[in-house]
Amino acid sequence: MSHFLPVALEHASRLLNHGPTILITSTDGTRRNVMAAAWSTPVEFTPPRIAVVIDKSTFTRELVISSGKFGICVPGAAAIDMTYAVGSISGKEGDKFERYGLASANGPVLGLPVIEEGCAAWLECRLIREQHTEEAYDTFFGEVVAAAADRRVFDNGHWLFDASNPGLHTIHHLGAGKFAPASSIVSAKPL
Amino acid sequence: MSHFLPVALEHASRLLNHGPTILITSTDGTRRNVMAAAWSTPVEFTPPRIAVVIDKSTFTRELVISSGKFGICVPGAAAIDMTYAVGSISGKEGDKFERYGLASANGPVLGLPVIEEGCAAWLECRLIREQHTEEAYDTFFGEVVAAAADRRVFDNGHWLFDASNPGLHTIHHLGAGKFAPASSIVSAKPL
Numbered sequence: 001m002s003h004f005l006p007v008a009l010e011h012a013s014r015l016l017n018h019g020p021t022i023l024i025t026s027t028d029g030t031r032r033n034v035m036a037a038a039w040s041t042p043v044e045f046t047p048p049r050i051a052v053v054i055d056k057s058t059f060t061r062e063l064v065i066s067s068g069k070f071g072i073c074v075p076g077a078a079a080i081d082m083t084y085a086v087g088s089i090s091g092k093e094g095d096k097f098e099r100y101g102l103a104s105a106n107g108p109v110l111g112l113p114v115i116e117e118g119c120a121a122w123l124e125c126r127l128i129r130e131q132h133t134e135e136a137y138d139t140f141f142g143e144v145v146a147a148a149a150d151r152r153v154f155d156n157g158h159w160l161f162d163a164s165n166p167g168l169h170t171i172h173h174l175g176a177g178k179f180a181p182a183s184s185i186v187s188a189k190p191l
Numbered sequence: 192m193s194h195f196l197p198v199a200l201e202h203a204s205r206l207l208n209h210g211p212t213i214l215i216t217s218t219d220g221t222r223r224n225v226m227a228a229a230w231s232t233p234v235e236f237t238p239p240r241i242a243v244v245i246d247k248s249t250f251t252r253e254l255v256i257s258s259g260k261f262g263i264c265v266p267g268a269a270a271i272d273m274t275y276a277v278g279s280i281s282g283k284e285g286d287k288f289e290r291y292g293l294a295s296a297n298g299p300v301l302g303l304p305v306i307e308e309g310c311a312a313w314l315e316c317r318l319i320r321e322q323h324t325e326e327a328y329d330t331f332f333g334e335v336v337a338a339a340a341d342r343r344v345f346d347n348g349h350w351l352f353d354a355s356n357p358g359l360h361t362i363h364h365l366g367a368g369k370f371a372p373a374s375s376i377v378s379a380k381p382l
Contacts, residue, residue: 018363019210041232084379172209177379182371188275
């Protein structure tokens with residue numbers, strides 16, 4: 001049974017607000033791919049827009065440019081090994097969904113592969129073409145058109161990291177296969 | 192005594208690789224500012240380049256554009272309250288360094304305010320003007336020209352989050368004053 005519920009678009013940027021490492025998914029209708037990416041950021045809440053960095057050497061970049069869209073899945077700590085694995089080989093060498101036994105569904109708006117098992121959230125994004133920043137900084141802008149999250153860890157627009165859901169805490173890649181999972185929430189006190 | 196040591200420029204992007212919430216500092220020589228920012232990402236390792244999102248309403252944006260440079264400080268969990276405070280009011284209302292008693296030094300290359308107390312790292316960046324992305328996405332690109340980190344938490348190019356240094360673990364803003372500090376490191380296992 002899926003624990004995923006739709007996330008209102010005005011809350012979609014919060015899924016990436018705290019800098020989690022993500023999976024970028026892509027498809028051109030016949031081929032598909034998934035890669036890990038540490039480098040992304042929201043750039044706007046409304047409309048929800050984000051930037052992701054996709055290297056020139058990647059198969060993902062080919063698919064994203066040819067299809068004009070990309071998906072984002074936000075892995076939880078239970079998916080650290082899978083995340084590192086799909087970040088370590090190229091989709092040019094074969095279908096990584098099959099290789100690692102990753103179940104995916106088709107996103108509701110753009111039909112992008114979305115992964116729920118081991119993940120805390122996913123988003124579907126329409127590419128906003130910006131050829132100069134793509135070339136100069138490998139930076140791709142996108143607008144989120146659909147999003148969903150596991151209600152055990154994200155509800156009503158808010159992350160709920162606590163001791164009840166450690167496997168769904170987002171992960172933050174430090175380099176070389178080392179990750180810092182998000183710890184339980186701390187609230188700032190007014191100064 | 193400062194625990195900060197210089198970080199080699201080829202390792203500078205790793206300071207931001209895992210999506211920490213940062214402080215952006217700025218000065219035009221007579222005025223200065225510091226604001227909190229959750230939205231940033233590296234875009235290149237060599238040369239070390241990053242993107243930060245700076246809203247049109249901010250005093251920081253004025254100073255960054257007029258001076259052509261900005262600083263980044265990476266607060267630790269001990270500085271959660273300070274981070275939220277400097278993210279909650281505008282520098283147009285007065286000098287936040289004075290208001291919150293923040294000690295800062297002048298960075299070695301660009302003379303930007305750098306804060307070490309409560310922080311795990313800092314970087315000095317030269318602005319790379321990209322007027323279209325600044326206007327359309329509030330996204331500013333910069334090249335890191337100097338960096339340093341507290342050797343108790345970042346050494347030889349690697350973060351060292353563990354039980355010995357919780358106050359220096361980076362913080363990741365979830366929204367509305369709630370933060371997830373980075374937890375201790377987990378290493379991926381090969382699949």
